[in-house]
Structure formats: C-alpha cells, structure tokens
Amino acid sequence: MASQVPSIASRSAIPSCSLPEDIIADILARLPVKPLLQFRSVCKAWLGLINSSRFISMHLHFSILKPENHSLIVHTFQSNPRGHTISLLHLDSPQTSVKLDHPFPRFVNSLELDVVCSCRGLVFLSNPPFGKFMSLWNPATKQSKDISHHTITGIDGSWGVSAGMGFNPVSDDYIVIRIVFRTNHRIRAEIYSSNSDSWREINVDLQFDGIHFKCNAIVKGKPYWVASENAWENHGWNSRGIYLVSFDVENEVFQRVPLPNIVENEETFHGVMEFKESIGVLMNTASDDWIMWTMDDETSWSKKFMFALGLNRAMVGVLGCSKRGYVIAEKTTREMFLYDAENNESRDVLVRFQGRVFGVFNYTESLVSVKGSKQVG
Amino acid sequence: MEKQQTPFGFHKLIFILLILLSVSMSALGRDILSDIIELKIESHIASGGNFDSVTVELPNLTGKTLAKVIEYCKKHEESSEKTGELSEKWDGEFIGGVEVGMLMDLFLAGYELKIKGLNDLAASRIGGMMLGKTPEEIRVIFDIKEDPLCKKSKSPKEGERFARDNPWAFQ
Structure with missing residues (x-):
C-alpha cells in the first residue's frame, strides 16, 4: 500500500x-x-x-467547531446485572452507542458512582455523597487521573459534598471544586489544580446549600450549581427559594446568580443546563409546556422559546440540551429522543437504554491529559 | 486621512497577484490574465488608488497553483454575492479533483495567503487521506526520513515502549 x-x-x-x-x-x-x-x-x-x-x-x-464531533456521554444504571454503564453516543447518523471502560468498574451500587460533568474532553467521576474517590478521565486517550487525595477529610457535621469542574484559560489549568456542606450552614471548599496536581482549601465568602451532589452545568469553563437557603432543613425545595451559584475559576470566588423573574405558581423550576454556550434554565408550566430561559449577559435573562413535548409531564423528562441546541428528553419507556425546540419539531429517537438514565453530558473528544494519568482497563 | 482598506478575499488576492505578475505571468492562461487586468482596475478603485506602500510576503507558488487559487476565490466571491451561501458540493468536487502535489500546494497557498476557506478545505482533505494510514505510510506521504521511534538501529526501546503503553492505538 x-x-x-x-x-x-x-x-x-x-x-x-x-x-x-x-x-x-x-x-x-x-x-x-x-x-x-x-x-x-x-x-x-x-x-x-x-x-x-x-x-x-x-x-x-x-x-469543537465540527458538529460531527459532538457526542454524548450517557450514564446508565441497571440492576440486573447490577452496575453502571458509561457509553459514548454519536448524535449524527449513523447513531452508534459504544460502551466505555471507565476507571471505577468496582462501584456496582446505584449511589456509588456519579458522572459529575464533562469539560473539554475530560469526564469527571466521583463517588457520592462525600466524593471520597474522584477521577478525571479522558475516554478518548483512555487515560485517567486519580484525584482522591483531597485535604478536607473529616465529614463530621457534614451532610454532603458537591463537586464541580472548571477550566482556567489563563493558566491552562483544569480544576475540580469540592464543596463540603455542613449542618451549621458554613460551607468549606477546596480546589484541585491539574497543573500543580494538588488540593488546597479556599476561603468562602458566599454561604449556600447545594441541592445536588454535583454541579448542574458548565458554561465556558465555569461551573454552576443549583442552590437554596437552608435546603437541608426543608428536606426539599420549591422554586421560590432557589438560585444559582457559579464559581469564578480565575478569581476563585463563588457568585450568586438569581433565577429569572418568574410569575409565582405559573412556572416551576425544572433544571439548569448549557444552551448554546450560555446558561439555560428550564421551567415547567401547569399546562405541561416547557420554557427555556437563557442568560444573555451577566445580569439579565430572556425567554428563549416555549415548547410542548406533547406528553404529560409525568411521562417525560428533559435531560439537557445538545451542542446544536436540541433538547434531549427521555420518556418513561426509557427511550431518549432529540427535540428541536426552537422550531417545535421532533428529531430522531436516539436510543433505548437497558437501565435507568442517570445523566447525559455533551462531550467532544480531546487530547487533554492530566499529569500523572494512568491507562484505564 | 486614513487609507481605505482593500476588502479581504478576492481583491486581496488579486492585489498580491499584481505584484506577482512579473513572476508568474507566463504560466497563467489568457482568461486569467484578462481577469487580472479587469480586477486590477476594480481593486485599484477599491483601495483608493494607492498601491505604492503595500508589501506582501510572497509564497512560492507556481502559475498552475495560482490559477487554481483564483478559480477557488472567484467561485466563492460569486456565490457569496449571489446566494450568500457557498456550495459544499462545488468545494468537494474542486478539492477532490486535484492531485496530491497540487493539494499540498493549495493548502500552503491558503495558509500563507490567509484564505481561510481554502486552507480549511485543503487541510481537511489531506487529513482525510491520512485516516486509516499506518505511521510508516504517513512517513512515505510526508517524505519523512527519520524514524527514531521504530527503527531498531536507533532506539529500539523507545519504539517498543510506545507500542506497549498504547497497544489499543494500533488495533
């Protein structure tokens, strides 16, 4: 040849x-x-x-510029045989789903493994609720870096840990943030820097309670959490008490981001996700319509579009948005489909999974490697 | 008064070609020659009538390559004027029809003259040709003589270690 x-x-x-x-x-x-x-x-x-x-x-x-490179990392859990599956799903035809070898095959219980997020080709895995084991994994190069050597180890008075990831373009540094929530509502936080391969605790001025064990979206390298005042005392939340918290990676400060001004009782909060490189908030109305809000600059929200999936809210869940801006939704029949909400038309049925879908993340393969990574599998 | 800028794209290219004319004139066909004269007037007007102070670094291109570059730029200028959209089909046929040496020349022309579309098109085509090739075949394509990672005489350990650490990359 x-x-x-x-x-x-x-x-x-x-x-x-x-x-x-x-x-x-x-x-x-x-x-x-x-x-x-x-x-x-x-x-x-x-x-x-x-x-x-x-x-x-x-x-x-x-x-990132090539749409054909955009794919999804799908995290599913099935009970028989018990275990977590992380797959790579290509969105363009032919749609293919490839099961990946991940660094934590030993975690087989449903709450033992969480895919936290995906950022610039790295996938961040954690072991909830305290993030005892953590790993930055590049599925394309099949390398992973164990970053479980965090410094805040005592879990006394703590009810949970939320983890997130970000990218500092100035220092070309991938960072992981670990926030320890405590019953006295005074949070502690530490960050891992891939450049220095070390963790250090940071000062926290903004106090908040996260309501998930991981950041809910990353936009332009900046992680966002859904937060509320005293979530732990309520054992639940409603849209009134919810706001967003972002982490400014360069200055290492948490910032409070208010949600859009919604009319009471007409819209309920569904979730936060990246929408075409800005932060998007998805709301539900009483009549089973969905409304997407996006933040245009640092302060103001605008209503992007409204759509109806044609299904009762109990029948369908929205998992996120693809890079192209299609809504990724899941029916209770465990079928995942894409919906072009801006033009109100249904796209393809993607795939039917064996287990429960725990999370869907936009993913673009990269050569990014964290110093000290090891081969997976 | 600030000097009016020549619009980026075809005019810029013609601008460069004017300076190149003495070098490549003989290699260019008659059609292109008349185009250049026509565009010389246009671009002279567009640039406010002053060419004197412009210096352009010239890539080492043959007349044949220049003719192809002009063909590309003309088509893209026409289609962006008419429909605002560039024809992917035309691009595919244009780049698919050139032989490998010309492909590399077009890539270099796009790169050095900063014609982004042509640069992208040719680079993607070259990249597409590299897919599925072994490192040995890549060395042939790019005429790379040295082969320190695999040649046993030079550094056997390095090559073996590489293959051992990345077995799946060679599957």
Whole structure:
C-alpha cells in the first residue's frame, strides 16, 4: 500500500523536511484523537508536537467547531446485572452507542458512582455523597487521573459534598471544586489544580446549600450549581427559594446568580443546563409546556422559546440540551429522543437504554491529559 | 486621512497577484490574465488608488497553483454575492479533483495567503487521506526520513515502549 501513496512533499514546491511545525500542526489538528495517538510514532518532531499543550488546545479548538464531533456521554444504571454503564453516543447518523471502560468498574451500587460533568474532553467521576474517590478521565486517550487525595477529610457535621469542574484559560489549568456542606450552614471548599496536581482549601465568602451532589452545568469553563437557603432543613425545595451559584475559576470566588423573574405558581423550576454556550434554565408550566430561559449577559435573562413535548409531564423528562441546541428528553419507556425546540419539531429517537438514565453530558473528544494519568482497563 | 482598506478575499488576492505578475505571468492562461487586468482596475478603485506602500510576503507558488487559487476565490466571491451561501458540493468536487502535489500546494497557498476557506478545505482533505494510514505510510506521504521511534538501529526501546503503553492505538 505504502508504495502506491504518492508523496505530497516530493511534488510540492516546499520539501517536507523543511515544512514548518505550524503547517504540520494545521493539518494534524483536524484529525480525530485515535489516529493522532498513532501518528506520535511517525517521528520525534511529531511526537513532541502532538504532546504539546499548544497543539492540544489547537486540536480542541478545531474539534469543537465540527458538529460531527459532538457526542454524548450517557450514564446508565441497571440492576440486573447490577452496575453502571458509561457509553459514548454519536448524535449524527449513523447513531452508534459504544460502551466505555471507565476507571471505577468496582462501584456496582446505584449511589456509588456519579458522572459529575464533562469539560473539554475530560469526564469527571466521583463517588457520592462525600466524593471520597474522584477521577478525571479522558475516554478518548483512555487515560485517567486519580484525584482522591483531597485535604478536607473529616465529614463530621457534614451532610454532603458537591463537586464541580472548571477550566482556567489563563493558566491552562483544569480544576475540580469540592464543596463540603455542613449542618451549621458554613460551607468549606477546596480546589484541585491539574497543573500543580494538588488540593488546597479556599476561603468562602458566599454561604449556600447545594441541592445536588454535583454541579448542574458548565458554561465556558465555569461551573454552576443549583442552590437554596437552608435546603437541608426543608428536606426539599420549591422554586421560590432557589438560585444559582457559579464559581469564578480565575478569581476563585463563588457568585450568586438569581433565577429569572418568574410569575409565582405559573412556572416551576425544572433544571439548569448549557444552551448554546450560555446558561439555560428550564421551567415547567401547569399546562405541561416547557420554557427555556437563557442568560444573555451577566445580569439579565430572556425567554428563549416555549415548547410542548406533547406528553404529560409525568411521562417525560428533559435531560439537557445538545451542542446544536436540541433538547434531549427521555420518556418513561426509557427511550431518549432529540427535540428541536426552537422550531417545535421532533428529531430522531436516539436510543433505548437497558437501565435507568442517570445523566447525559455533551462531550467532544480531546487530547487533554492530566499529569500523572494512568491507562484505564 | 486614513487609507481605505482593500476588502479581504478576492481583491486581496488579486492585489498580491499584481505584484506577482512579473513572476508568474507566463504560466497563467489568457482568461486569467484578462481577469487580472479587469480586477486590477476594480481593486485599484477599491483601495483608493494607492498601491505604492503595500508589501506582501510572497509564497512560492507556481502559475498552475495560482490559477487554481483564483478559480477557488472567484467561485466563492460569486456565490457569496449571489446566494450568500457557498456550495459544499462545488468545494468537494474542486478539492477532490486535484492531485496530491497540487493539494499540498493549495493548502500552503491558503495558509500563507490567509484564505481561510481554502486552507480549511485543503487541510481537511489531506487529513482525510491520512485516516486509516499506518505511521510508516504517513512517513512515505510526508517524505519523512527519520524514524527514531521504530527503527531498531536507533532506539529500539523507545519504539517498543510506545507500542506497549498504547497497544489499543494500533488495533
């Protein structure tokens, strides 16, 4: 085969041995992860290039631009045989679902493993409710980094831990935030930096109670949590007491983000998700319609669109939004489907899963690697 | 008064071509030559009539490649004027029809003249040709002589270690 492949370089005006690295990078950055891992063995120059952080960022930049690279990480749990399944679901046809080898196959009980989020090709796994074990996993390179060496270990007076992840573009640093909620409502928080491979506790000025064991969305590298005042005392919540908390990764501060001003009793809070690179809040109306609000700047919300899935609210749940902005919904029959809510038309039925869907995350493969990662499986 | 900028795209290219003319004139066909003269006037007007102070770094391109680049730019200028949309089908046929050496030349032309669409189109095509190839085949395509990671005489351990650590990448 090799001899039939004509040489690009020998017929080009510029011989390949003098092709600048930038030119090679411009071609390679458009390739998927798997061939790039193979091409590291082409020559030393290519190995150095493909492993460089500048190339990894450039590759990710191209990956994000291509709609065909957008896929979903789907976390399901089935009771027989008992265990968690994490699959990669390609949205474009042909739709394929591939079961992935993840770093925590030993956790087989339903509440033992949680996929927290996915950010720039890394998938963050945690072990609720206290996040005793945590891992940053790159399914494309099949590498994972154990980050369970956090510093706040005592769980006295604590009722739970919520974890989140973010990206600091200034220092090119992937961070993990671990918030420890305590019964006295004074939270403690620590962050892990992939650059320094260490955890450190940070000062917290904003006090809040999270209502989930993980961040609810990441937009442009910034994690958001749904929070409420004294959620723990109420053992539940309603839309009145809920707001959002974001974490400013560069300045390491939590910020309170109020929800849109909704008319009492007409809309109830369903969830928060990324919608086309801004933070979106999904509300339900009494007549089973759905309303998506998005934040246009740091302060104001606007009503993006209203849609009806044509099903009773008890029959259907919205899991999130795809990169293209389609609503990902699940019927109680465990069928997942895409819905183009902006144009009010149903897209394809995606797939029918064996177990319960625990979470769906937008995913774009990348070469991003955390120092000290190990091969999975 | 601030000098009026030449619009980015075809005009910019023609601008560069004007400077190139003396180099590549003989290689260009008659049609393209007349196009250039026509566009010389247009772009002269568009730029406020002053070319004197412009310096452009010239890529090392043959007349044949320039003719292809002009074909690409003309088509894209036309279709963006008419419909505002570029034809993916036309792009596919355009890039699919060129031989490998020309493909690399078009990529370099797109890269150096900063014609983003052409750069993307050619780079993606080259990338597509690389898919499914082994590192050895890639070395042939890119005429890469050295092979330190696999050649036993140079560094056998490095190559073996690489294959051992990443067995799945070679499946």
